[in-house]
Amino acid sequence: MDKISQSVVKKDHAPKIEGRSVYVGDYVTARDGRPILTGKLLHAKVARARVLSVQVPELPAGYFYVDAKDVPGDNNVNIVLDDTPVYCRETVEYIGEPIGMVVGPDEKEVQRILSGIKVNYEELEPILDLRAAEEAFFDYEFGHGDVEQAFREADKVYEEEFETGYQDQTYLETQGMMAEPEADGRMFVHGSSQCAYYIHGAVMRVLGCGPTGVHVLQDVTGGGFGGKEAFPSILGAQVAVAACKAKAPVRCVFDRREDLEYTSKRHPSLCRYKMAVKDGRVIAVDCDVIFNAGAYSTLSAVVLQRGIIAAPGVYNIPNVHVRGRAVKTNTTPCGAYRGFGGPQTFFAMERMMDHVAQDLGVDEIAFKEAHLVKQGDMTSTQGRYHFPVPLQAMIDEVDAKCQLKRKHEEYKKRQTGRFRRGIGMSAYFHGAGFTGSGERDLIKAVAKLRKYADGTVEILASNGDIGQGVRTTFPKIVANELNLPLDKVYYDHPDTARVPDSGPTVASRSLMVVGELLRRAAIKLRTVWVEGQEQEVEERFQEPDFMIPFYLDKFQGDAYPTYAWGVDAIEVEVDTFTGVTRVLNAVGNFDVGTPIDYNIVVGQMEGGFLQGIGYASIEKMDYDAKGRIRNNSFSDYLIPTTKDVPNLTAMLHVEKYPYGPYGAKGAGELPLVGATAAYVAAVEQALGAGKHPLRHAPFTAEDTVKELTKEGN
């Protein structure tokens, strides 16, 4: 193991385990000692309506009702586009849309006022089902080769439809933001979040002020997983407007039901795949991908882009056509969640490959192995896999670990008892960093190191520790280059008033992109180091010169500089009496390059993999006929506990990326991406592959019972 990979005690270990870390809900007063007012949102109760009037009861002194009329600047939250209102316009577009906020000193009184508000709606017919959607926020198309010709020449053509459901990030700390008007006229916004500068930009626009009129701090954050990428910009804007009106600090922390029902989640998907096979090889694939974006576009453009770029999977297929749409419905807007569109399309592609192999009478794993991409091959967007693709070695390692292939053969035999077993495999990637030219054209990351006279070094960057460990891994990199003890280098939670914009904490980019900037900055500082002096150095992002420029209008070029690779094997036992599936063994093999801390990376892999298995099996979330999310508590939306997958193993395969710090690549998202495909393949095998083609996730115990009922046993 490289020295840099050796685990250290995490910098935030002690304050967190001692319960001393201050999360946004834990502040007793504002920074200047003033009391904090509680804000609670008035959520729309119908999925689509004109808001005719809002009757607010007479407010006691010190209480306020805040809505769109109170927005000093623009009532639109800047995300990718700006169609998301701070507070609703003339209409509400989904159940839960914020109409206004009640603010005041006593939470119970705020709740009492809230329940006394009467909203008069003129109801309109909502569109809920993505199949019925009339409007596409985004509609992309790309491909290469001649798909039509390939389908004409094919020996056989296959068509299938795959569906995946919502998944909620379910960070243990719900969404929460706070705004404090400061004595110098600035607005101080802070809370549970991933992207301080996104919030900064959004609040500036909403308050109609310049960059110095607002500063944003990321508080200690109780998990994000993408769920705190864009949503805190909305909530941050809402509390900032409220704080402006009340001229006092305002905090809004969601309760769990609000969080489950009204915050962004993984897009439900419908993927229609068509595949052409000639001489036993896949010669063409046509992917039609539809994501349910919900009522506003938020991050759907970029989620969809990542999803469709991955649509043909990890296979070398000469003719590819992809169409992707993110459609508008009157449901909660979906957004970022670990994997960012990839889990949906990899599910479709992996299942399609399994089913085609079954029909051809060849082994699914062997069929996939025969089609794996290799270094130098073309990507779906006519870029290149510039670096080695270790998938075959990774499959072999997984096989050695859990006898994947032997078991896969064994479980193919007809099973008749109460308990039946299956094992499934998936192979997948996660493109490391922003999609396309985002790093170069949009983010333009800047990171700094400030050395103080006493020889300590502070990292100045905007990436937030949300549990993934950047408060530890960033200092490890800098300390390593400067040859300093780790306690001499520190990284605090970012405040935009003090740190440059090194970009958001998303896309598995922080360590790979910003970590490398910090490594270079540390080398620079080392060369100019003067004992006893305060010094500062800065590094700016430069795109590696091997990249084939990416054009978003054509979906052409290198969408990513490199890829993190994954292979999962999941073995299950299905109880055909109850439908309950037990995971006997879950092995994930993850190549995220050099781990900058072995324990931290393994912890990320294990956590992400278990989230993926939850998504595959028990995390069912849906809306009712009126468009209301039904699964709004932990009794209705189940996430894995300690007991669900006791035999989960994360292996690391290291293929170093020469442009990442010490060979590190993007890590955080990868382990979630392939679990659904492997899990559902395993259940399918247990039920009898060929007899029961399974095409949706999550695949719950109820779904298993339905399949068994079809079978008539």
Place this chain on the structure above:
Amino acid sequence: MDAIKFILNGGEVAYEGAATDRLLDVLRDCFGCKSVKCGCKEGECGACSVLIDGRLINSCCVAMGAVEGASVLTLEGYRETERFAALSKAFSELSAVQCGFCIPGMVLAAESVLAKNPHPSEAEIREGLSGNLCRCTGYNAIVNAVNNAAKEANGLW
């Protein structure tokens, strides 16, 4: 009405508010025990776990009237103990703390497991922690940390 008297982290305290108030809110808002986290307020996630007379209980589901005469232990008290130090060390060695939000409850759940059974099997640890949700770690590091703490405890439990 009489104040509700109970022991909080070893010291006698009195609560003057309503007997129907929630222990979770009272601990956080009146006694400054901010380690007690609110994850769901429905008794499902374990983030607000405290030990009441040694039993692991979700403080969001306890009315103040029920703690009259009881002894309530939160991390603010527990973190002063040797047992806590042993758990903290074990957690640190496996980097078992990620976002940290579930951790105060998880640590008290670990104490509850080990107090009942100083030499638990892995399955028993998993059973004992199964009421405490963690979304970050996948649980392996936490379970292994509790196991390591038990092994190295030298009679602490």
